[in-house]
Amino acid sequence: MAAYVSDLDLIHASQGGNQSAYGELVYRYREAVVAVVYRMCGDLSTAEEAAQEAFLRAWQHLGGYRPEYPFRSWVFRIAVNAALDALRREKPQADLEEVETSLSLAHHGGPDPETVVVARQRSDLIRKAVLALPPPYRAALVLREFGGLSYAEIAAALEIPLGTVMSRLNTARSQLGQALAGVMEAL
Amino acid sequence: MNEANRTDLAREWLGAYLDGELQAERRSWVESHLAGCADCRAELEQMRGLSALLQAEPLPVGGLSPDAFVAGVMEHLPQVEEPLWKRAFSFCLRYAPLFLFVAWAFTQAIGWVAAALVGLASLVPGAQNLLGAVWTLPIGIGFLPGWLPLPALPKIPGLDQVAPLAVFQLLTTAVVAILFLAWLAGVWSHRRAKGLMTADWK
Numbered sequence: 001m002a003a004y005v006s007d008l009d010l011i012h013a014s015q016g017g018n019q020s021a022y023g024e025l026v027y028r029y030r031e032a033v034v035a036v037v038y039r040m041c042g043d044l045s046t047a048e049e050a051a052q053e054a055f056l057r058a059w060q061h062l063g064g065y066r067p068e069y070p071f072r073s074w075v076f077r078i079a080v081n082a083a084l085d086a087l088r089r090e091k092p093q094a095d096l097e098e099v100e101t102s103l104s105l106a107h108h109g110g111p112d113p114e115t116v117v118v119a120r121q122r123s124d125l126i127r128k129a130v131l132a133l134p135p136p137y138r139a140a141l142v143l144r145e146f147g148g149l150s151y152a153e154i155a156a157a158l159e160i161p162l163g164t165v166m167s168r169l170n171t172a173r174s175q176l177g178q179a180l181a182g183v184m185e186a187l
Numbered sequence: 188m189n190e191a192n193r194t195d196l197a198r199e200w201l202g203a204y205l206d207g208e209l210q211a212e213r214r215s216w217v218e219s220h221l222a223g224c225a226d227c228r229a230e231l232e233q234m235r236g237l238s239a240l241l242q243a244e245p246l247p248v249g250g251l252s253p254d255a256f257v258a259g260v261m262e263h264l265p266q267v268e269e270p271l272w273k274r275a276f277s278f279c280l281r282y283a284p285l286f287l288f289v290a291w292a293f294t295q296a297i298g299w300v301a302a303a304l305v306g307l308a309s310l311v312p313g314a315q316n317l318l319g320a321v322w323t324l325p326i327g328i329g330f331l332p333g334w335l336p337l338p339a340l341p342k343i344p345g346l347d348q349v350a351p352l353a354v355f356q357l358l359t360t361a362v363v364a365i366l367f368l369a370w371l372a373g374v375w376s377h378r379r380a381k382g383l384m385t386a387d388w389k
Contacts, residue, residue, distance in 0.1 A: 034256075044247050048256065052263070059260075126241065126244050144206065151203070166202065170199065176237060180240065183240065184237065
Protein backbone atom coordinates (compact mmCIF):
# COMPACT_ATOMS: atom_id res chain seq x y z
CA MET A 1 0.00 0.00 0.00
CA ALA A 2 1.33 3.45 -0.90
CA ALA A 3 2.09 5.82 1.98
CA TYR A 4 -0.15 8.90 2.21
CA VAL A 5 1.68 12.07 1.26
CA SER A 6 0.33 15.39 2.58
CA ASP A 7 -0.71 18.20 0.26
CA LEU A 8 2.15 20.33 1.55
CA ASP A 9 4.74 17.65 0.77
CA LEU A 10 3.23 17.23 -2.69
CA ILE A 11 3.36 21.00 -3.24
CA HIS A 12 7.02 21.16 -2.15
CA ALA A 13 7.89 18.22 -4.42
CA SER A 14 5.97 19.82 -7.29
CA GLN A 15 7.78 23.11 -6.76
CA GLY A 16 10.99 21.12 -7.13
CA GLY A 17 9.83 19.89 -10.54
CA ASN A 18 8.37 16.52 -9.52
CA GLN A 19 5.57 15.99 -12.04
CA SER A 20 4.34 12.78 -10.41
CA ALA A 21 3.70 14.69 -7.20
CA TYR A 22 1.82 17.33 -9.15
CA GLY A 23 -0.24 14.59 -10.80
CA GLU A 24 -1.36 13.49 -7.36
CA LEU A 25 -2.31 17.09 -6.48
CA VAL A 26 -4.33 17.37 -9.68
CA TYR A 27 -6.07 14.12 -8.82
CA ARG A 28 -7.00 15.37 -5.35
CA TYR A 29 -8.33 18.78 -6.45
CA ARG A 30 -9.76 17.79 -9.84
CA GLU A 31 -13.34 17.28 -8.71
CA ALA A 32 -13.61 20.51 -6.71
CA VAL A 33 -12.02 22.57 -9.48
CA VAL A 34 -14.24 21.10 -12.19
CA ALA A 35 -17.31 21.74 -10.00
CA VAL A 36 -16.40 25.39 -9.51
CA VAL A 37 -15.53 25.95 -13.16
CA TYR A 38 -18.69 24.19 -14.32
CA ARG A 39 -20.84 26.55 -12.21
CA MET A 40 -18.95 29.45 -13.69
CA CYS A 41 -19.40 28.47 -17.33
CA GLY A 42 -22.36 26.07 -17.37
CA ASP A 43 -20.97 23.47 -19.78
CA LEU A 44 -19.19 20.32 -18.66
CA SER A 45 -16.74 19.83 -21.50
CA THR A 46 -15.82 23.52 -21.47
CA ALA A 47 -15.45 23.29 -17.70
CA GLU A 48 -13.13 20.29 -17.93
CA GLU A 49 -10.97 21.99 -20.55
CA ALA A 50 -10.82 25.16 -18.47
CA ALA A 51 -10.04 23.15 -15.33
CA GLN A 52 -7.17 21.41 -17.11
CA GLU A 53 -5.97 24.78 -18.33
CA ALA A 54 -6.15 26.04 -14.74
CA PHE A 55 -3.97 23.18 -13.53
CA LEU A 56 -1.45 23.90 -16.28
CA ARG A 57 -1.34 27.57 -15.27
CA ALA A 58 -1.02 26.54 -11.64
CA TRP A 59 1.99 24.38 -12.52
CA GLN A 60 3.62 27.31 -14.32
CA HIS A 61 3.08 29.63 -11.34
CA LEU A 62 3.69 27.09 -8.60
CA GLY A 63 6.91 28.86 -7.66
CA GLY A 64 4.86 31.87 -6.58
CA TYR A 65 2.52 29.90 -4.34
CA ARG A 66 2.94 30.61 -0.63
CA PRO A 67 2.03 27.70 1.64
CA GLU A 68 0.57 29.96 4.35
CA TYR A 69 -2.53 30.30 2.14
CA PRO A 70 -4.72 27.26 1.38
CA PHE A 71 -3.79 25.62 -1.89
CA ARG A 72 -7.49 25.20 -2.61
CA SER A 73 -8.26 28.93 -2.66
CA TRP A 74 -5.10 29.58 -4.71
CA VAL A 75 -6.03 27.04 -7.36
CA PHE A 76 -9.68 28.19 -7.31
CA ARG A 77 -8.58 31.72 -8.14
CA ILE A 78 -6.70 30.40 -11.17
CA ALA A 79 -9.69 28.21 -12.05
CA VAL A 80 -12.13 31.13 -11.91
CA ASN A 81 -9.90 33.15 -14.23
CA ALA A 82 -9.56 30.16 -16.58
CA ALA A 83 -13.35 29.83 -16.58
CA LEU A 84 -13.82 33.49 -17.44
CA ASP A 85 -11.28 33.16 -20.26
CA ALA A 86 -13.12 30.08 -21.54
CA LEU A 87 -16.40 31.98 -21.47
CA ARG A 88 -14.88 34.77 -23.52
CA ARG A 89 -13.64 32.24 -26.11
CA GLU A 90 -16.67 29.96 -26.29
CA LYS A 91 -20.05 30.86 -27.69
CA PRO A 92 -23.08 29.54 -25.82
CA GLN A 93 -24.25 26.29 -27.38
CA ALA A 94 -26.91 23.67 -26.79
CA ASP A 95 -25.73 20.97 -24.42
CA LEU A 96 -26.71 17.96 -26.48
CA GLU A 97 -24.55 15.61 -24.44
CA GLU A 98 -26.51 16.27 -21.26
CA VAL A 99 -29.84 15.92 -23.03
CA GLU A 100 -28.72 12.58 -24.46
CA THR A 101 -27.60 11.46 -21.03
CA SER A 102 -30.99 12.30 -19.54
CA LEU A 103 -32.77 10.44 -22.32
CA SER A 104 -30.44 7.51 -21.86
CA LEU A 105 -31.20 7.39 -18.14
CA ALA A 106 -34.91 7.44 -18.87
CA HIS A 107 -34.61 4.53 -21.29
CA HIS A 108 -32.44 2.30 -19.15
CA GLY A 109 -34.37 1.74 -15.98
CA GLY A 110 -33.46 5.05 -14.30
CA PRO A 111 -36.00 7.41 -12.79
CA ASP A 112 -39.24 7.70 -14.73
CA PRO A 113 -39.18 10.11 -17.70
CA GLU A 114 -41.40 12.71 -16.03
CA THR A 115 -39.07 12.96 -13.03
CA VAL A 116 -36.07 13.23 -15.33
CA VAL A 117 -37.69 16.00 -17.32
CA VAL A 118 -38.70 17.96 -14.21
CA ALA A 119 -35.22 17.58 -12.69
CA ARG A 120 -33.71 18.55 -16.00
CA GLN A 121 -35.83 21.69 -16.23
CA ARG A 122 -34.96 22.65 -12.68
CA SER A 123 -31.25 22.14 -13.34
CA ASP A 124 -31.53 24.25 -16.46
CA LEU A 125 -33.23 27.05 -14.56
CA ILE A 126 -30.63 27.01 -11.81
CA ARG A 127 -27.77 26.89 -14.30
CA LYS A 128 -29.18 29.77 -16.34
CA ALA A 129 -29.92 31.83 -13.24
CA VAL A 130 -26.33 31.41 -12.02
CA LEU A 131 -24.97 32.19 -15.49
CA ALA A 132 -27.11 35.33 -15.64
CA LEU A 133 -25.21 36.82 -12.70
CA PRO A 134 -22.44 39.26 -13.63
CA PRO A 135 -19.09 37.38 -13.51
CA PRO A 136 -17.69 39.10 -10.37
CA TYR A 137 -20.85 38.25 -8.40
CA ARG A 138 -21.04 34.78 -9.89
CA ALA A 139 -17.42 34.09 -8.95
CA ALA A 140 -18.03 35.04 -5.31
CA LEU A 141 -21.22 32.96 -5.16
CA VAL A 142 -19.69 29.91 -6.84
CA LEU A 143 -16.64 29.96 -4.59
CA ARG A 144 -18.90 30.17 -1.53
CA GLU A 145 -21.71 27.77 -2.44
CA PHE A 146 -19.90 25.24 -4.61
CA GLY A 147 -16.28 25.72 -3.57
CA GLY A 148 -17.06 26.00 0.14
CA LEU A 149 -14.52 28.79 0.67
CA SER A 150 -14.66 31.12 3.66
CA TYR A 151 -15.06 34.84 3.10
CA ALA A 152 -11.35 35.36 3.80
CA GLU A 153 -10.44 32.69 1.26
CA ILE A 154 -12.76 34.23 -1.33
CA ALA A 155 -11.23 37.62 -0.67
CA ALA A 156 -7.76 36.15 -1.19
CA ALA A 157 -8.84 34.19 -4.28
CA LEU A 158 -10.50 37.14 -6.00
CA GLU A 159 -8.13 39.72 -4.54
CA ILE A 160 -10.95 41.89 -3.17
CA PRO A 161 -11.65 43.26 0.33
CA LEU A 162 -13.70 41.21 2.77
CA GLY A 163 -16.53 43.77 2.71
CA THR A 164 -16.76 43.46 -1.06
CA VAL A 165 -17.10 39.69 -0.73
CA MET A 166 -20.05 40.20 1.60
CA SER A 167 -21.77 42.75 -0.63
CA ARG A 168 -21.24 40.68 -3.79
CA LEU A 169 -22.66 37.61 -2.09
CA ASN A 170 -25.68 39.57 -0.87
CA THR A 171 -26.35 40.92 -4.35
CA ALA A 172 -25.86 37.53 -6.01
CA ARG A 173 -28.17 35.81 -3.53
CA SER A 174 -30.79 38.48 -3.88
CA GLN A 175 -30.81 38.21 -7.69
CA LEU A 176 -30.79 34.42 -7.59
CA GLY A 177 -33.56 34.37 -5.01
CA GLN A 178 -35.77 36.40 -7.32
CA ALA A 179 -34.89 34.33 -10.39
CA LEU A 180 -35.46 31.01 -8.65
CA ALA A 181 -38.45 31.95 -6.50
CA GLY A 182 -40.71 29.73 -8.58
CA VAL A 183 -38.37 26.75 -8.28
CA MET A 184 -38.10 27.14 -4.53
CA GLU A 185 -41.84 27.39 -4.09
CA ALA A 186 -42.33 24.22 -6.14
CA LEU A 187 -40.06 22.19 -3.84
CA MET B 188 -31.83 53.67 15.05
CA ASN B 189 -35.46 53.02 14.13
CA GLU B 190 -36.90 49.59 13.26
CA ALA B 191 -36.65 50.08 9.48
CA ASN B 192 -32.97 50.94 9.74
CA ARG B 193 -32.36 47.99 12.04
CA THR B 194 -34.03 45.69 9.50
CA ASP B 195 -31.95 47.10 6.64
CA LEU B 196 -28.76 46.58 8.65
CA ALA B 197 -29.77 43.06 9.62
CA ARG B 198 -30.45 42.17 5.99
CA GLU B 199 -26.93 43.24 5.07
CA TRP B 200 -25.56 40.78 7.59
CA LEU B 201 -27.98 37.90 7.06
CA GLY B 202 -25.83 36.21 4.43
CA ALA B 203 -22.72 36.38 6.58
CA TYR B 204 -24.78 35.17 9.54
CA LEU B 205 -25.98 32.19 7.51
CA ASP B 206 -22.39 31.44 6.44
CA GLY B 207 -21.11 31.62 10.02
CA GLU B 208 -18.86 34.55 9.15
CA LEU B 209 -20.04 37.09 11.74
CA GLN B 210 -18.07 37.84 14.88
CA ALA B 211 -19.71 37.01 18.19
CA GLU B 212 -20.99 40.50 19.02
CA ARG B 213 -22.57 41.09 15.62
CA ARG B 214 -23.96 37.56 15.54
CA SER B 215 -25.72 38.18 18.87
CA TRP B 216 -27.15 41.40 17.53
CA VAL B 217 -28.53 39.64 14.44
CA GLU B 218 -29.99 36.84 16.54
CA SER B 219 -31.76 39.28 18.84
CA HIS B 220 -33.11 41.13 15.80
CA LEU B 221 -34.31 37.88 14.18
CA ALA B 222 -36.24 37.01 17.33
CA GLY B 223 -38.48 40.03 16.78
CA CYS B 224 -38.53 40.42 12.98
CA ALA B 225 -40.65 38.03 10.93
CA ASP B 226 -39.51 39.55 7.61
CA CYS B 227 -35.84 38.92 8.36
CA ARG B 228 -36.62 35.39 9.56
CA ALA B 229 -38.44 34.73 6.27
CA GLU B 230 -35.54 36.16 4.30
CA LEU B 231 -33.06 34.04 6.22
CA GLU B 232 -35.12 30.94 5.48
CA GLN B 233 -35.24 31.86 1.82
CA MET B 234 -31.46 32.24 1.74
CA ARG B 235 -31.05 28.93 3.51
CA GLY B 236 -33.37 27.26 1.00
CA LEU B 237 -31.50 28.83 -1.91
CA SER B 238 -28.18 27.64 -0.56
CA ALA B 239 -29.52 24.10 -0.10
CA LEU B 240 -30.99 24.15 -3.61
CA LEU B 241 -27.68 25.19 -5.16
CA GLN B 242 -25.56 22.76 -3.19
CA ALA B 243 -27.91 19.86 -3.90
CA GLU B 244 -27.62 20.44 -7.62
CA PRO B 245 -25.41 17.64 -8.94
CA LEU B 246 -22.79 17.92 -11.64
CA PRO B 247 -23.99 16.47 -14.94
CA VAL B 248 -22.97 12.89 -15.53
CA GLY B 249 -20.42 11.99 -18.15
CA GLY B 250 -17.21 13.83 -18.76
CA LEU B 251 -13.67 12.62 -18.32
CA SER B 252 -12.72 9.87 -15.92
CA PRO B 253 -10.35 10.99 -13.13
CA ASP B 254 -7.40 9.21 -14.75
CA ALA B 255 -8.15 10.70 -18.17
CA PHE B 256 -8.43 14.17 -16.66
CA VAL B 257 -5.08 13.87 -14.85
CA ALA B 258 -3.43 12.36 -17.93
CA GLY B 259 -4.73 15.28 -20.01
CA VAL B 260 -3.01 17.72 -17.67
CA MET B 261 0.20 15.73 -17.36
CA GLU B 262 0.75 15.33 -21.08
CA HIS B 263 0.69 19.10 -21.52
CA LEU B 264 3.17 19.86 -18.76
CA PRO B 265 6.44 21.13 -20.22
CA GLN B 266 9.05 18.40 -20.26
CA VAL B 267 12.01 19.19 -18.07
CA GLU B 268 15.39 18.93 -19.84
CA GLU B 269 17.63 16.64 -17.79
CA PRO B 270 21.39 17.33 -17.52
CA LEU B 271 23.69 15.37 -19.85
CA TRP B 272 25.19 13.19 -17.12
CA LYS B 273 21.72 12.17 -15.97
CA ARG B 274 20.62 11.28 -19.47
CA ALA B 275 23.83 9.30 -20.02
CA PHE B 276 23.29 7.48 -16.75
CA SER B 277 19.67 6.70 -17.67
CA PHE B 278 20.82 5.41 -21.06
CA CYS B 279 23.42 3.13 -19.48
CA LEU B 280 20.93 1.94 -16.88
CA ARG B 281 18.30 1.20 -19.51
CA TYR B 282 20.66 -0.77 -21.74
CA ALA B 283 22.76 -2.34 -18.98
CA PRO B 284 21.43 -5.89 -19.65
CA LEU B 285 22.36 -5.55 -23.32
CA PHE B 286 25.89 -4.33 -22.46
CA LEU B 287 26.30 -7.17 -20.00
CA PHE B 288 25.12 -9.75 -22.52
CA VAL B 289 27.49 -8.43 -25.17
CA ALA B 290 30.41 -8.48 -22.70
CA TRP B 291 29.53 -12.00 -21.60
CA ALA B 292 29.13 -13.23 -25.19
CA PHE B 293 32.48 -11.65 -26.11
CA THR B 294 34.40 -13.33 -23.29
CA GLN B 295 32.67 -16.64 -23.99
CA ALA B 296 33.55 -16.44 -27.65
CA ILE B 297 37.18 -15.65 -26.87
CA GLY B 298 37.31 -18.56 -24.45
CA TRP B 299 35.82 -21.04 -26.90
CA VAL B 300 38.02 -19.90 -29.79
CA ALA B 301 41.09 -20.04 -27.59
CA ALA B 302 40.15 -23.52 -26.32
CA ALA B 303 39.71 -24.74 -29.88
CA LEU B 304 43.09 -23.32 -30.85
CA VAL B 305 44.76 -24.92 -27.86
CA GLY B 306 43.15 -28.26 -28.70
CA LEU B 307 44.34 -28.01 -32.27
CA ALA B 308 47.82 -26.97 -31.19
CA SER B 309 48.13 -30.00 -28.93
CA LEU B 310 47.24 -32.30 -31.82
CA VAL B 311 49.63 -30.76 -34.32
CA PRO B 312 53.30 -31.05 -33.28
CA GLY B 313 55.18 -27.78 -33.54
CA ALA B 314 52.05 -25.64 -33.74
CA GLN B 315 51.81 -25.12 -29.95
CA ASN B 316 54.52 -22.49 -29.81
CA LEU B 317 52.93 -20.64 -32.67
CA LEU B 318 49.38 -20.62 -31.33
CA GLY B 319 50.23 -20.18 -27.66
CA ALA B 320 50.94 -16.55 -28.14
CA VAL B 321 47.67 -16.06 -29.97
CA TRP B 322 45.32 -16.91 -27.12
CA THR B 323 47.31 -16.22 -23.96
CA LEU B 324 48.33 -12.66 -24.68
CA PRO B 325 45.07 -11.00 -25.83
CA ILE B 326 42.89 -12.35 -23.07
CA GLY B 327 45.57 -12.26 -20.42
CA ILE B 328 44.75 -15.52 -18.74
CA GLY B 329 48.24 -16.92 -18.70
CA PHE B 330 48.67 -15.74 -15.11
CA LEU B 331 45.58 -17.54 -13.75
CA PRO B 332 47.15 -20.86 -12.79
CA GLY B 333 49.72 -19.08 -10.70
CA TRP B 334 47.28 -17.80 -8.06
CA LEU B 335 44.11 -19.88 -8.45
CA PRO B 336 43.91 -23.18 -6.53
CA LEU B 337 43.19 -25.48 -9.42
CA PRO B 338 42.48 -29.21 -8.89
CA ALA B 339 44.91 -31.77 -10.19
CA LEU B 340 44.11 -32.53 -13.78
CA PRO B 341 44.19 -35.92 -15.53
CA LYS B 342 46.91 -36.33 -18.07
CA ILE B 343 45.03 -35.46 -21.21
CA PRO B 344 46.93 -33.60 -23.89
CA GLY B 345 46.04 -29.90 -23.84
CA LEU B 346 43.76 -30.11 -20.74
CA ASP B 347 46.20 -28.28 -18.46
CA GLN B 348 46.04 -25.39 -20.87
CA VAL B 349 42.26 -25.45 -21.32
CA ALA B 350 41.47 -25.53 -17.58
CA PRO B 351 42.44 -21.87 -17.01
CA LEU B 352 40.12 -21.00 -19.84
CA ALA B 353 37.23 -22.78 -18.12
CA VAL B 354 37.97 -20.90 -14.89
CA PHE B 355 38.09 -17.66 -16.81
CA GLN B 356 34.74 -18.39 -18.44
CA LEU B 357 33.16 -19.28 -15.10
CA LEU B 358 34.51 -16.13 -13.48
CA THR B 359 33.30 -13.83 -16.23
CA THR B 360 29.87 -15.50 -16.21
CA ALA B 361 29.65 -15.05 -12.42
CA VAL B 362 30.66 -11.38 -12.64
CA VAL B 363 28.10 -10.74 -15.38
CA ALA B 364 25.40 -12.54 -13.37
CA ILE B 365 26.18 -10.48 -10.24
CA LEU B 366 26.08 -7.24 -12.24
CA PHE B 367 22.76 -8.26 -13.79
CA LEU B 368 21.25 -9.05 -10.39
CA ALA B 369 22.50 -5.69 -9.08
CA TRP B 370 20.83 -3.98 -12.04
CA LEU B 371 17.58 -5.81 -11.35
CA ALA B 372 17.68 -4.77 -7.68
CA GLY B 373 18.40 -1.16 -8.63
CA VAL B 374 15.52 -1.00 -11.09
CA TRP B 375 13.13 -2.63 -8.61
CA SER B 376 14.02 -0.25 -5.77
CA HIS B 377 13.80 2.77 -8.11
CA ARG B 378 10.32 1.79 -9.29
CA ARG B 379 9.21 1.10 -5.74
CA ALA B 380 10.38 4.52 -4.58
CA LYS B 381 8.63 6.16 -7.51
CA GLY B 382 5.48 4.12 -6.86
CA LEU B 383 5.12 5.69 -3.39
CA MET B 384 4.41 8.98 -5.08
CA THR B 385 2.29 7.88 -7.97
CA ALA B 386 0.35 4.82 -6.84
CA ASP B 387 -2.51 6.89 -5.46
CA TRP B 388 -3.50 8.40 -8.75
CA LYS B 389 -2.54 5.77 -11.28
